[in-house]
Amino acid sequence: MKTIYQYSFLLLAVLTLVSCRQDLLEQDPTDQLSSSQYWKNESDAQSALAGLVSDTRYLFNRDYYLDGMGEYVKMRGNSFLDNNGNNGRAYMGRWDYLPWGFGGWFDNMFKYCYGAVNRANYVIENVTRMRDQASGSSRDALNTIIAECKLMRALVYFRLITWWGDVPYVDWNVKSNDEVASLPRTPIADIYSHLISDLDEVVAALPVKAAVRGRYSKPAAIALRGKIHLYWACWNHFGWPELDTFTPSEAEAQAAYKAAREDFRAVIEDYGLDLFRGGEPGVCDEPAEVWPAGSKVQGVDMTGKVKKLGGATNLPNYYYLFLPSANGDPEFVFTFEHGGTSTAQGEQLMRDMAGRTVQYSQSWVNPRANIADRYQSTVTGDFCPPMKRMSPSATARVTANSSLNPQSYANRDYRMKSSIMWDYEQCMGMMSLKETGFTQYEYKNWEGPLSVFEENPDGSVTEKKYTTYNILSTTGYVFRKFVRNYAGQDRTDGDFNWPVIRLADVFLMYAEADNEINNGPTAKSISLVNRIRHRGNLPPLTNAMTAGHDAFFDAIEQERIVELLAEGHRVWDLRRWRRLEKVYGGPGSNGYKWYDVFGAQENEYWVNSPSLQYEQCYIFRIPESERNKNPNLTQNKPWR
Numbered sequence: 273m274k275t276i277y278q279y280s281f282l283l284l285a286v287l288t289l290v291s292c293r294q295d296l297l298e299q300d301p302t303d304q305l306s307s308s309q310y311w312k313n314e315s316d317a318q319s320a321l322a323g324l325v326s327d328t329r330y331l332f333n334r335d336y337y338l339d340g341m342g343e344y345v346k347m348r349g350n351s352f353l354d355n356n357g358n359n360g361r362a363y364m365g366r367w368d369y370l371p372w373g374f375g376g377w378f379d380n381m382f383k384y385c386y387g388a389v390n391r392a393n394y395v396i397e398n399v400t401r402m403r404d405q406a407s408g409s410s411r412d413a414l415n416t417i418i419a420e421c422k423l424m425r426a427l428v429y430f431r432l433i434t435w436w437g438d439v440p441y442v443d444w445n446v447k448s449n450d451e452v453a454s455l456p457r458t459p460i461a462d463i464y465s466h467l468i469s470d471l472d473e474v475v476a477a478l479p480v481k482a483a484v485r486g487r488y489s490k491p492a493a494i495a496l497r498g499k500i501h502l503y504w505a506c507w508n509h510f511g512w513p514e515l516d517t518f519t520p521s522e523a524e525a526q527a528a529y530k531a532a533r534e535d536f537r538a539v540i541e542d543y544g545l546d547l548f549r550g551g552e553p554g555v556c557d558e559p560a561e562v563w564p565a566g567s568k569v570q571g572v573d574m575t576g577k578v579k580k581l582g583g584a585t586n587l588p589n590y591y592y593l594f595l596p597s598a599n600g601d602p603e604f605v606f607t608f609e610h611g612g613t614s615t616a617q618g619e620q621l622m623r624d625m626a627g628r629t630v631q632y633s634q635s636w637v638n639p640r641a642n643i644a645d646r647y648q649s650t651v652t653g654d655f656c657p658p659m660k661r662m663s664p665s666a667t668a669r670v671t672a673n674s675s676l677n678p679q680s681y682a683n684r685d686y687r688m689k690s691s692i693m694w695d696y697e698q699c700m701g702m703m704s705l706k707e708t709g710f711t712q713y714e715y716k717n718w719e720g721p722l723s724v725f726e727e728n729p730d731g732s733v734t735e736k737k738y739t740t741y742n743i744l745s746t747t748g749y750v751f752r753k754f755v756r757n758y759a760g761q762d763r764t765d766g767d768f769n770w771p772v773i774r775l776a777d778v779f780l781m782y783a784e785a786d787n788e789i790n791n792g793p794t795a796k797s798i799s800l801v802n803r804i805r806h807r808g809n810l811p812p813l814t815n816a817m818t819a820g821h822d823a824f825f826d827a828i829e830q831e832r833i834v835e836l837l838a839e840g841h842r843v844w845d846l847r848r849w850r851r852l853e854k855v856y857g858g859p860g861s862n863g864y865k866w867y868d869v870f871g872a873q874e875n876e877y878w879v880n881s882p883s884l885q886y887e888q889c890y891i892f893r894i895p896e897s898e899r900n901k902n903p904n905l906t907q908n909k910p911w912r
Contacts, residue, residue, distance in 0.1 A: 311398045314410055317417045320395045325486070326617065328388045328424045329608035331381070331431065333619060333770040335840025336637060336754075340369025341889075342842035343855055343864070344643040344833065346747055346875070348636045371843075371856070371864075372877040375888040376911070379895035382436065385428050390446050392425040397445040419477035420488050422470045423496070427772070429467055430500055433460050434844060435892045437515035437908060441466060456904040457894075460518055464504050471497040480543060485600055485609070491543045492606040495773045498535030502781055505529040506848035509788065514891040516909045529785045536782035540800075545602040545775050548593040553809035556686045557583025560678035560696030562669045563725065569733045576666030578724045581712055582678060582697040584757070590807055591690035594621075594754050596761075596768045603775045612767030613760075619770060621754040623763035625838075627743025629711045629719070630755060631702040631763040637838065639692045639749040641869050644675065646833050647688035653811035656684070661871035675748065675869040685808035687834050691753040694869070699741070700757040707759045713741040715748045715869060748869025753838060776804050776835050784828050793824040804831050852886055859883045884910055 310316055340347035347369040396418055403414035425443075432439045441458035443466065444451075474493045482489045505528035508520045539545065560582040563574035592598060596612070611617030626633035641661070649656050659675040662668035668676040678696050681688065693699060693713045701711035712722055719742035725733045743750050756766060783797035802812045817827040832845060846852050856864040856878040863879030878885070887910035899905045 311402055313402075314413055317395075317399045317402060317414055320399065321417045321420055322486075324388075324391050324395050324421060324424055325608070327391060328428060329610075329770070331384060331388060331428065332772055332840075333608050333610070334624075335770075336621075336624070336838045337369050338840045338844075339838050339842055340637070341371050341374045342846065343371055343866075344640050344646070344842065345838055346638050346640050346866075348638060348744065348746075370877065372881070373885065373888065374843075375891060376893045378435065378892055379897065382432070382892075382895050382898070385432050386442070388428045389425055389442055392421045392428070393443060393445040396421045396425075415477050416479065416487075419474040419493075423474050423478075423488055423493055426467045426470050426474070426500075427496060429463060430496070430503075433463050434503060436894060437512070437891055438517055438906075439463070439894075440905070452902075454902060454904050457517075457906055460507075460515065464500065467500055468497060471500070488606070489543075491539050491545060492773070494535050495539050495605045495778055498532045498539065498778070499773065499781065501528045501532035501535060502785055503848055505532060505785065505788070510848065510850045512890070514887050514908060514910050526789065529788045533782055533785040533789060536778050536785065539605060539775070539778050540782060545605065547775055547803065547807065548598060548601050548603040549589045551803050551807045552589060553686045553807055554589035554592075555586040556588045556689050556809070557586045559681045559689075559694075562678060562696075565667075565670045569725075569727075569731070573666075574725060574733070576669030578696055578722070579727065581710075581724060584698040584700070584710060587752075587757075588686035588690045588807075588809070590687050591752065594768065595756055596766060599767065599769045604769055604771050605775055605778060606773040607769035607771050609769050610767045613762070613765040618761070618765035619768050620764050621766055621768060622756055622761075625751040625753065626699075626755045626763070627718075627741050627745075627750060629701045629703075629708075629742045630699065631705070633755075633763045635743045635745060635750065637751065638745045638747050639751060639837070640866055641675065641748045642866065643692065643833075643837065644681075644688070644694070644749065644869075646830065647685040648808075648810055648830075650683045650685065650809045650811070653805075653814055656680075659869075661867055661869055663870055685810055685834060687808045687837075689752075691751065691834075691837055692749045693741075693752050694749055697752075699752060699755060700759075701741075702759050705759055705762065711741045712738050713743070713750060715745070718742050718744065746868060746874050747866075751838065771839065774836075774839075776807075777832075777841070779804055780828055780832055780835070784825070787821055787824050787828065792821045793818045797824070801827060801831055804835055808834070847890055850890075852889055856881075856886075859886060 336345070337347060339345035399414055399418050399421070403411055403418065406414055429441070438457035438460050440452065440455040441463050442452065442455070446452055471493055475490055475497065478488060478490045478493055480490055505525045507518065508525035508528065509522065511520045512518050560578060561580040563577050563579050565575050567574040593601070593603065598604070599609075610619040622630060623633045624636045627635045645655070645658050648654055657673045659680060660671060660673050662671060662674050662676055664676060668674050671677055673680050676695060678694070681694055695714050697713050698710040699713070701708035714720070714722055717740050720740050722738045722740045724736045724738065726736060727733055741750070754768070761767075779800040783793070783801050786794055786797040798813060798818055805812065813827055816823060818824050829845070832841065836842070846855060853859070859882055860880055861878065863876055863881070865873055866875040868874050891908045891910060893911040894905055894907050899907065
């Protein structure tokens with residue numbers, strides 16, 4: 273990749289020798305690289321860090337798949353999940369991401385996380401030995417590398433405790449399987465303390481701004497520390513009954529909310545960071561138009577026929593935030609880089625989000641139809657009337673609030689235009705790394721004919737014929753977010769920096785913590801949420817939205833849904849807030865149904881589900897393969 277990542281292939285080859293198996297109890301010895309062969313100078317240490325970061329990236333850079341476990345994103349059936357030919361090895365072993373039953377699917381993630389932990393410990397041990405023999409600027413540089421390794425380890429452990437609760441804590445380089453063969457699970461409170469202590473050290477050692485892109489700085493570490501504090505606060509405030517070794521404490525919750533708020537305040541105020549393009553909405557082309565009811569031209573009824581396609585020449589700033597051209601922008605507080613063309617380190621975003629018309633992409637990830645109702649009005653600032661899902665007809669195309677009427681999408685949050693496409697929207701087509709011109713989307717008319725009847729100045733009509741976007745979607749919408757609109761990179765060769773934490777997320781997390789501390793919104797928190805809304809060209813929050821703690825909490829949740837769509841956050845928000853039952857109806861209910869834009873039922877989950885099925889989504893199963901090797905690894909309550 274660029275800068276630091278140019279070294280990653282070297283260390284990945286090295287780590288293949290020293291840590292082939294990534295299972296907790298099958299770690300190969302990691303002391304095989306003699307210091308006489310390696311670990312000789314600062315360049316070796318930089319190479320080691322680069323390999324660690326590059327390998328850790330695979331645990332996080334496909335997190336948009338995890339949105340399939342929420343209610344607004346759908347995974348398309350047999351999604352490929354292995355990076356070595358199957359794209360996404362850290363999630364390997366599960367072919368579907370459903371909003372039900374997911375707590376037993378991620379045994380391999382558990383193993384790969386421990387692979388990353390052991391790599392981090394291996395590099396820390398060797399660079400620490402180098403540092404102890406160094407002096408001056410070299411010693412300072414090695415201290416920074418150690419801090420970045422500890423940052424990677426803290427990030428991975430945050431994933432481990434968020435998903436599995438108590439897990440074995442290993443902060444040394446495992447040289448023999450005997451060292452971990454009987455390790456018990458470490459209480460989550462102890463791991464939380466370890467992580468905060470490590471991150472205190474990391475924050476002190478990292479620079480205010482990384483000298484090289486791809487390295488890490490104080491704001492990244494502070495933001496991660498704040499997020500860990502926030503989750504700890506939520507577990508204590510809302511409870512985590514499925515982790516029956518954990519006793520929540522409201523005093524702990526309030527202390528953690530305050531620590532989180534202070535960390536988020538520092539990220540927001542102390543380092544000169546800002547939202548992408550100042551948080552300004554930019555410009556937004558209008559959606560398509562159809563001929564209104566009763567329109568006749570030369571005696572021919574034109575009702576509901578396409579009059580004008582939706583524009584895609586002027587897209588809002590929010591769209592451009594998710595293109596590689598935004599890499600390095602201050603909004604990206606904590607990211608993982610990708611290498612782009614010919615590096616074998618490209619991201620898979622376009623391949624997963626776009627259709628065949630865009631560089632032969634495969635559309636594994638689609639927005640569900642119900643996301644449309646979450647985008648508020650740029651006129652009122654509040655929710656619009658719910659979409660009417662209707663069967664295709666001329667009447668449906670002209671009915672107010674119909675999901676098939678393009679004008680139902682007018683005057684909506686600009687993030688809607690930036691994130692999804694509906695009927696008669698356009699995007700740039702690409703084939704063989706070349707632009708093929710704008711392509712037009714129409715649900716269930718994939719690579720089919722489409723006629724547009726444009727009005728001429730003299731009142732006559734000209735019919736123009738197009739071929740539609742080729743995509744397989746069962747929801748009615750497709751993603752525009754993350755889909756590049758320029759040629760030159762293949763579907764898996766993008767070099768977009770995957771955001772682990774964005775500044776917009778920090779704004780919203782600050783507001784959440786502040787709301788809990790004060791039992792209601794403050795002027796500062798309202799201002800931060802309004803800045804996020806402004807990028808969607810929305811008016812400020814209404815008085816009703818800030819009337820008290822619960823109203824403001826709902827406003828924060830609303831912004832997290834649309835702002836962070838398909839970035840891997842939603843299901844974890846539902847879990848830490850204990851909201852799965854609220855969304856899906858709770859045990860014994862009629863379940864939750866998804867409908868496409870035509871009103872046809874496409875999925876149904878949680879029908880008459882017992883409490884156990886909810887519990888098994890709140891905490892994941894400790895892999896039985898691990899427990900078979902280590903009798904001291906207890907199982908989580910819902911999986912016993």
